[in-house]
Amino acid sequence: MQVAPSILSADFGNLARDVQEICDAGCDLVHVDIMDGHFVPNLTIGPVVVSAIAKAATKPLDIHLMVENNTFFVELFAPLKPQYISFHIEEEKHPHRLIQKIRSLGIKPCIVLNPNTIPEELEYILEDLDMVLLMSVNPGFGGQTFIESVLPKAKKLNEMRKRLNPECLIQVDGGVSDKNIHALKEAGVDVVVAGSYVFKHEDRAKAIKSLQI
Numbered sequence: 001m002q003v004a005p006s007i008l009s010a011d012f013g014n015l016a017r018d019v020q021e022i023c024d025a026g027c028d029l030v031h032v033d034i035m036d037g038h039f040v041p042n043l044t045i046g047p048v049v050v051s052a053i054a055k056a057a058t059k060p061l062d063i064h065l066m067v068e069n070n071t072f073f074v075e076l077f078a079p080l081k082p083q084y085i086s087f088h089i090e091e092e093k094h095p096h097r098l099i100q101k102i103r104s105l106g107i108k109p110c111i112v113l114n115p116n117t118i119p120e121e122l123e124y125i126l127e128d129l130d131m132v133l134l135m136s137v138n139p140g141f142g143g144q145t146f147i148e149s150v151l152p153k154a155k156k157l158n159e160m161r162k163r164l165n166p167e168c169l170i171q172v173d174g175g176v177s178d179k180n181i182h183a184l185k186e187a188g189v190d191v192v193v194a195g196s197y198v199f200k201h202e203d204r205a206k207a208i209k210s211l212q213i
């Protein structure tokens with residue numbers, strides 16, 4: 001299991017220190033949540049701060065867009081060379097076009113599904129993706145409770161990807177901890193995002209290791 005700590009729960013007064021700490025602790029990716037105050041009722045950070053994160057990070061960035069104008073934000077963050085850019089299918093009229101654009105910029109494309117969006121939405125697009133992100137909370141805030149229905153959904157997506165694109169990774173974001181990591185692994189999940197569990201833990205390296213099962 002790969003682990004991507006979400007810097008949403010980091011101490012923003014000591015951001016570079018916290019980013020270095022999770023990278024030194026052996027995380028696989030650094031998850032960066034971009035919220036625009038429109039698609040979700042919260043506002044986070046722009047390219048100036050993400051560029052500081054990229055400078056401090058020794059692991060690749062995983063940018064999760066929760067925004068209305070995906071193309072604008074893809075162009076804004078592409079120069080920072082993240083490994084992944086994820087966008088919500090609920091907010092994109094032309095997902096296939098955006099996937100091609102992200103790939104043409106040398107970045108791996110990922111589509112995000114809200115808790116109520118069915119995986120069958122991806123039937124004709126899964127073959128074009130490097131990763132699918134299943135939200136296990138409603139997007140917008142850290143520290144929320146894990147929504148259990150993501151488990152059967154991940155199992156269903158796991159069957160779909162075996163048929164359509166075995167290389168495509170399955171990522172889950174929201175409320176992940178040592179309490180649900182074994183069920184996520186069993187459901188076929190490859191990558192988990194964990195914000196509050198990692199950053200509120202007294203030993204962050206131990207928290208990361210407890211998810212790398």
Ligand SMILES: O=C(CO)[C@H](O)[C@H](O)COP(=O)(O)O
Pocket residue numbers: 006008009031033064066137138139140141142143144173174175176193194195196197
């Ligand atoms: O995308 C997100 C929220 O929209 C965050 O990545 C997610 O909430 C992580 O935080 P936590 O692990 O505390 O739930």
Ligand SMILES: [Co+2]
Pocket residue numbers: 006031032033064173193
């Ligand atoms: Co996220």
